[in-house]
Structures are given as structure tokens and as C-alpha cells.
Amino acid sequence: MTSDAAILREALHAVAPGTPLREGLERIQRSHTGALIVLGYTPEVEALCSGGFDLDVPFTASRLRELSKMDGAVVIDTTNWSIRKANVQLMPDPSIPTDESGMRHRTAQRMARQIHLPVLSLSASMRIISIYVGSEHRLVEEPEALLSRANLAVDTLDRYSQRLDEVLQTLTILEMRDAATVRDVATVMQRMEMIRRITSEINQYLEELGSDGRLLALQVEDLVRGSASERALVMRDYAHDQGDVARVEAELTTLGSDRIVDLSAIANVLGLGVFEIADLDREVQPRGIRALSLVPHLSWNIIKEVSSRWSTLSQLRSASVEELQKVEGVGPYRAKIIHENLLHQSHMARAGLVGW
Numbered sequence: 001m002t003s004d005a006a007i008l009r010e011a012l013h014a015v016a017p018g019t020p021l022r023e024g025l026e027r028i029q030r031s032h033t034g035a036l037i038v039l040g041y042t043p044e045v046e047a048l049c050s051g052g053f054d055l056d057v058p059f060t061a062s063r064l065r066e067l068s069k070m071d072g073a074v075v076i077d078t079t080n081w082s083i084r085k086a087n088v089q090l091m092p093d094p095s096i097p098t099d100e101s102g103m104r105h106r107t108a109q110r111m112a113r114q115i116h117l118p119v120l121s122l123s124a125s126m127r128i129i130s131i132y133v134g135s136e137h138r139l140v141e142e143p144e145a146l147l148s149r150a151n152l153a154v155d156t157l158d159r160y161s162q163r164l165d166e167v168l169q170t171l172t173i174l175e176m177r178d179a180a181t182v183r184d185v186a187t188v189m190q191r192m193e194m195i196r197r198i199t200s201e202i203n204q205y206l207e208e209l210g211s212d213g214r215l216l217a218l219q220v221e222d223l224v225r226g227s228a229s230e231r232a233l234v235m236r237d238y239a240h241d242q243g244d245v246a247r248v249e250a251e252l253t254t255l256g257s258d259r260i261v262d263l264s265a266i267a268n269v270l271g272l273g274v275f276e277i278a279d280l281d282r283e284v285q286p287r288g289i290r291a292l293s294l295v296p297h298l299s300w301n302i303i304k305e306v307s308s309r310w311s312t313l314s315q316l317r318s319a320s321v322e323e324l325q326k327v328e329g330v331g332p333y334r335a336k337i338i339h340e341n342l343l344h345q346s347h348m349a350r351a352g353l354v355g356w
């Protein structure tokens with residue numbers, strides 16, 4: 001079953017600026033009237049409606065405004081965006097608790113708690129749009145306020161991305177010198193997880209911003225391009241058990257905000273066995289999967305095959321062209337490219353130059 005929070009998120013998306021529903025709500029606000037709108041038409045909703053009249057007309061912003069001029073609620077079938085009822089009295093169970101004041105908002109909250117569908121309430125006096133689903137409640141924010149918070153979050157994402165670039169470059173150089181430590185790996189994973197978190201927050205803003213968030217969406221896309229696959233590569237390089245990457249991903253995602261600052265906790269999610277602070281300075285070897293991903297023209301299957309033959313990047317780097325050729329799917333040409341590219345990466349790293 002879809003959770004109330006997920007339904008609320010969808011509803012926020014449906015009322016985002018630029019959508020027909022938002023246009024209808026803005027028209028109602030401009031005419032200084034209020035509205036009570038149920039987003040969903042089910043037998044349960046039908047049973048809680050009294051009076052008014054039945055309709056089956058396509059939803060338009062102007063129809064919503066006209067129908068909201070009348071007393072009572074409007075019911076919209078969101079499966080085909082048609083208006084099904086207008087001028088109806090909603091009769092949710094009066095024993096359902098509500099902390100709202102004013103009959104419109106109290107009815108909206110009770111109704112939402114009973115049917116677990118979005119119910120919108122527009123106050124005539126305060127120009128506020130509220131959405132209720134189950135016990136969830138959100139005010140629909142003005143685009144300007146949302147946009148300024150989203151911009152702040154994008155600035156943060158930008159700073160986090162720069163910092164990730166730095167720590168990832170350090171890790172790359174240390175990997176080539178066989179000197180990476182648990183701390184370096186955990187620091188990269190920490191930065192990547194922080195980027196994932198702020199990106200998911202921004203995506204929620206973007207959903208609510210609708211067409212007003214288009215430019216910002218492009219900027220975010222630019223900042224996070226390739227970051228999810230890079231994160232998976234680092235995990236595959238260092239997770240104690242390579243088959244465990246899905247668990248690592250899930251645990252990292254749910255790590256509380258107090259624990260995400262703790263490098264030991266992150267290292268332990270990767271299975272790197274940190275029992276005391278000094279363990280963070282233990283050297284670790286990558287499997288070489290990220291380094292192989294930088295070699296041109298290598299398919300994922302070949303990367304997996306090659307990396308499974310040698311247990312560490314340094315062993316892989318010392319493999320000769322002849323040895324590489326013994327791997328299924330690797331011919332003389334590919335073997336040479338792998339060999340030369342890994343050496344090239346190593347030389348660049350030794351010279352302190354990365355980003356090939």
C-alpha cells in the first residue's frame with residue numbers, strides 16, 4: 001500500500017506551479033474565495049458525500065474556479081482528471097480528532113484521516129493552501145519561498161561536490177601509490193552520501209516547483225551527473241563482501257544524521273572492521289573496478305571478469321598483457337589498452353595529476 005507520505009508527495013507534485021490544478025487554485029485565490037477539494041473519487045469518498053450534484057466533465061482550471069464559487073466541496077477523479085462532484089457536503093466521522101480551527105479545515109483534516117487521499121483546503125481569508133493526507137499535513141508554499149530554499153540547497157550541493165572532487169582525487173592518487181587508508185575511503189563515502197541526501201532534498205523542492213524549477217533542475221543535473229555510478233564503483237572497490245553492495249547502499253542511506261559524521265560508522269557499513277580510531281589508518285586496497293571503469297571501451301562484463309581474476313588493483317596493475325589476455329573476452333588489443341591505461345593512471349597519480 002502506498003504510504004500517506006508518498007501520496008502527499010504526489011499531491012504536492014500535482015499542485016506544483018504550471019500544473020492545471022495550481023492554475024485553478026490560483027484563480028480561486030485571486031477571486032478571494034475559498035475551496036475544499038478531494039483528490040480522488042472512490043466508493044469510500046462517495047459514501048461520505050451528501051447533497052450537491054454529480055458531474056463527469058474534464059478538469060479545467062476555470063471549471064474548478066466556477067464550481068468553487070458555490071458552497072461545499074469539489075471531488076476530482078485523478079485517474080482521468082475529471083470533476084465528479086460539486087457543491088457537496090462532506091461528512092467524515094466527527095469523532096476523528098482534528099487540531100484545525102474553522103469548519104473547512106477541520107473537515108479537510110478529518111476527511112483525509114479517514115480516506116487517506118489528498119484533501120485540499122483553501123482558506124478564503126488567509127490565502128493559504130493546505131494539503132492533508134492521512135495524518136500528514138503540508139502548506140503549499142509560494143514559489144518564491146520554495147525557490148530561495150532550493151537555491152540555498154543547490155549552493156550547498158555545489159560546495160559538497162567540490163569537496164568530493166578533492167577527496168576523490170586524493171583517494172585516486174593514494175590508490176595508485178598503494179597507500180589508501182580506511183579513513184580515505186570512508187571520507188569519500190561520507191561525501192557521496194551527503195551529496196545523495198542533499199540531492200534528494202532538492203528533488204523534492206523541484207517536484208513542488210514544477211515548471212518554476214526547470215532551470216534549477218538543469219543546474220542540479222549538471223552537478224550530480226555520474227555521481228550515482230561513481231558511488232557504486234567505490235562501494236564495489238571496497239565493500240568487504242562485493243556481493244553485499246545493495247545492503248551497503250541501503251544501510252548508508254538510512255544511517256542517522258548523527259552517525260553520518262562518524263567515519264568509523266561508515267567504514268563499518270562497508271564491512272571494513274573499525275573497532276578503534278587507529279583502525280581508520282589501516283591501509284586498504286581497492287579491487288580496481290573504478291580504475292578499470294576509466295579504461296576506454298571496456299564493457300561492464302569485462303570489468304567484472306578482469307577484476308575478479310586479481311584481488312587488488314596493485315596486482316592487476318602488475319599483470320602483463322599476456323596474463324590479461326587469458327581473461328575471457330579480452331583479446332590482445334583490449335589487454336594492451338588495459339595494461340597501458342592502468343600504467344598511465346599510475347604515472348599521472350604519481351605526478352599528482354588526476355582527472356584523465
Ligand SMILES: Nc1ncnc2c1ncn2[C@@H]1O[C@H](COP(=O)(O)OP(=O)(O)OP(=O)(O)O)[C@@H](O)[C@H]1O
Nearest residue numbers: 034071072073089090102103104105107123124125
Ligand atoms: N463539511 C463540509 N463540506 C463541504 N464544505 C464545507 C464543509 N465545511 C465547510 N465547508 C465549506 O467551507 C466554507 C467555509 O466554512 P467556515 O467559514 O466554517 O470555515 P473557515 O475555515 O472558517 O473558512 P475559511 O477557511 O475560508 O477562513 C463553507 O461555506 C463551505 O463552503
